[in-house]
Amino acid sequence: MTDTKNEQQWERTISFADGGTRLDKFWGRELADEGVSRGRVKAWIESGLAKVNGRVVDKGKYKLAAGEKTVIGAAEPEAGEGAPDPVRGRLDVLFEDAAMLMVCKPAGLTTHPAPGEPGPTLVNLLLHRWPDIAADKSGMDEQRPGIVHRLDKDTSGVMAVARTEAARLKLSADFAEHNVFKVYLALVHGVPTPAQGTVDAPMGRHPSQKTKMAVVDKGGREARSDYRVLWTGPRGLASLVAVRIHTGRTHQIRVHMAHIGHPLLGDAVYGPRESAEWERRPDLLAGLAPRQMLHAFYLSVFHPETGEPVTRWLPPPEDFCALLAGLPRECLRVGVVGMPGGGKSALMRFLGAMGRPCFSADECVAELYNPGGDGAAMINQRFGGAYTLEDGGVDKPGLFAAMRESDQVRREVNDMVHPMVRHRCEEFFKAHRDEPVAYAEVPLLLEGGWHKEGMVDLVAGVRCPADKRTGELRRLRNLPPEILAVFDSWQWPEKDKLAACDFVADNSAGLDHLEREAERLDAAALAALADRDRATEAWMDGLWPGLAGELDRERAGGEGPA
Template sequence: MDNKNTGRWERTVSAQDIGTRLDKFWARELAETGVSRGKVKSWIESGLATVNGEVVDKGKYKLAGFDTLEIGELQSSGEDTAEAIPGDLKIVYEDDNIVVVDKAAGVTTHPAPGEPDATLVNYLLHSYPDMASAESGMDGQRPGIVHRLDKDTSGLIVVARNEAGRLRLSADFAERSVDKVYLAVVHGRPKKAEGGIDAPIGRHPTRKTRMAVVEKGGREARSDYRVLWTGPRGLASLVAVRIHTGRTHQIRVHMAHIGHPLVGDATYGSQEDAVWKRRDDKLAQLGPRQMLHAFHISFTHPQTKERLTFWQTPPEDILSLLQGLYRECLRVGIVGMPGSGKSTVVNSLRKQAHPTFSADESVAKLYEAGGDGADMIAQRFGNQFSHEDGSVDKAKLFSAMCDSENLRREVMDMVHPMVRHECELFFRAHRDTSVAYAEVPLLLEGGWHKTGQVDVVAGVRCPEEMRTGDLRRQRGLSREMLAVFDSWQWPEQDKLAACDMVVENSGSLEDLEQETRRLHEWATARFTERNAEFAKWLDELWPRLAQEFAGEGDKA
């Protein structure tokens, strides 16, 4: 006898089935109902199968003649039936058999002990009364639920509206014919742009509320990931993860297992999450929950047998995090020939309250007594280029660098990495501003524009007669010394040709201040354009990914 209202099946063993294994018997009996062999095994092992009223949890149990058998999910009593509660539901698709919902983060899938808040099931029962146990024959606490999303995971979830649909969908999930792809924002950037993770998952050996990759006793768990984008400085990456099994916390556990836990996941990335929340910039407030979104799902309709595919743009918190990662300050490098007026440009920008960095000032601090540069030069050359207080004798060192190209290169190789590091710290400290400027005389020669230390380069152009005349004398440089400095740099024509914009210094100080305002307006416009281009790229990314994933799912 089959009882739709209880969700259980009953049989009496005939003579021909004497000696048959319990699991094989029920797999045969329920084959046409859509209940899979895996589901039968799960029910038996969960104590949902009885023989003559006694629970039997071993599939290999041999049947005897005229045994009375029952199997199936036990229905909750009336007081344990989930309550219909009004709530916001974002319905992606619905018909008489199924509902596809874009679940919001913070909503639990179904009622459970210790979960007092209204769940997705409560909201569904309010919108779809026909799903209630009394009418549908489904479980009173979890009607229609065939798969789950963690409370703080957003995205697509498929729900059945009747028992027949639930059984067919459950069988499809058990047989892994449902294609699911998630989007996650993870700490750092995986070394491999894409890869597979085949690592069994079970209960954590010491923390029973957590899952973990385990050597023994775990269940098969397979995931494939692909890096879609990495933010500036490699702080975090957007990855797509296709899961081939549906283990609890699978993506969170697997990504942490390869060293890249999800941003906002305090359970499986506790150290990374703590560091993230201590940041001194706006990113610390982004990523309030595990950044995981069920983006794409493809499955066979339980009634029509049509293949249905759905996708859903990530919610605002994930979009805000991605845009926040990208919205670093525009890092502008300032270059120019010696004596062209770079320092004056930097001072003008400072007067306008824009953050600035000067390599010359950085070197001056490094050369002070106790500075890293002074200590390193003393270690390498002894007291040859040091004052009594330990500071660098810059005149003596400069003279030696003029006499020896090898010594000059050696000193540059020691000092330049320190300046680069100081500049990186400067940009990091001002990442939340629109634009930050760094004046670095040998920026182009050092390849900073090619290796990502700056985003754009502005060059200061000054007429030769001004640079070698009044401006040279104002700086106290001899023609010979200026010529030496020139010889260490690219020719002006090559330097300016490599720049993204040019600041003209051919008039008065007032004219140059106006040019620096033009520089900032240009840089601000570039910052705005760059962010708009990224926002457009994101908007275009989601439908493109959905098309790709649908094609990949068809091939799988």
């Protein structure tokens, strides 16, 4: 096809309220916020640059009718050779009869020919499969035969298409009057609060970036979106949201979700900061949002001839589902606990030798207490240098003696150091997100309530006979009995620790036995990971039909698509 392109083009479907409005007054109002004067609108119309239902109208006094589609602007392709060509391509059909279609528009496919979009487009594919919709046979618009609504190029999902001019007029009017039922699925950054709500925020062109839309204080057009959070990923990383739009403004969902602080994943236009941060992630998720994650999931319209509802829904495409499945598919985080001197560190060495990432809270604290460490700085500031060495590091024996003598000092130190250890542990798990399993030895994990706060997925405890722990193992560490007793007094009793564990490794025999226990623990962790993956797959399999059923009931309660 050959286009003659100049500046810009706008199109509208006339609503019932605008029926009877003069063409020049309609476009003068619509383009006021675009910086287009009424004089320019008049000149465009008189120059033949305005069309109604594909036919040039050069009289400004022409009165528009509800459902008519009007286009204006200097970017309209010239007549003649501008008709789009039929192009072979895959197009999944959800509904078909002589009056209308429902099809699946894949992401990456533009709805109809437009300046700067070389194609092929959905229109090209439609013309190949249904040549009867072409303008010379159907009387519909040459550039957009059958098109009654649009989806963004990178949005996938269900679209309705008219096969006759009469059907197009009826469907266009229903879309213009919002007499349809449309629900989208979106993956958004963070967790929208509240979990269910309405965004009622008028929209118009961005005041300085004319290719973008925005929520505007003055001169905007009504725009209302109802959203509902269906699922939230680990630690609020992202959420799956269902959005029903009552109006059909350009980029409405993308603008509204960004307006409430939760832009769509992959949307660099309306969430540039969040999108850039996502692309810098150190894990596989960074490459799983190549487009805005938006899918037109559910559409119900009244049939243009029978008046009966035509309803279809479509699960999201592979890229959307891959990202959704990938969000919870992180390493299984295992916390390792046990009594002091009971063999936790030896168990961790065996796990590390198996290639598993391992974190030690004791080693973390040692780093924090070194000269220049954050822990050393905080303790120096809080206690006025009483437990600080000349090199700036922590006087560990002096601090331990103070903690032993004063519960208040011990609590203050714990309150300062434990959050730092927790942050380091969180960063450790984040850095190893793509590993199957990662282990963190945290002696006070249970006492600190980490297991109840989602820090770990599984807690493994090491059971060691008291005589072995206080005898042979204590002597190997050169630990005085009274010091071991102090450490014990700061922790839960062993029976309480082990009762809170999901797995217990036995350290009643030698190192060979403990190594086998490490292998048994790792096998149990991998089994738990596989169970979690299967549960995620089962959840996703049931999610789409379940949601469609809910929407069927919601729509039926309203007695029609609207």
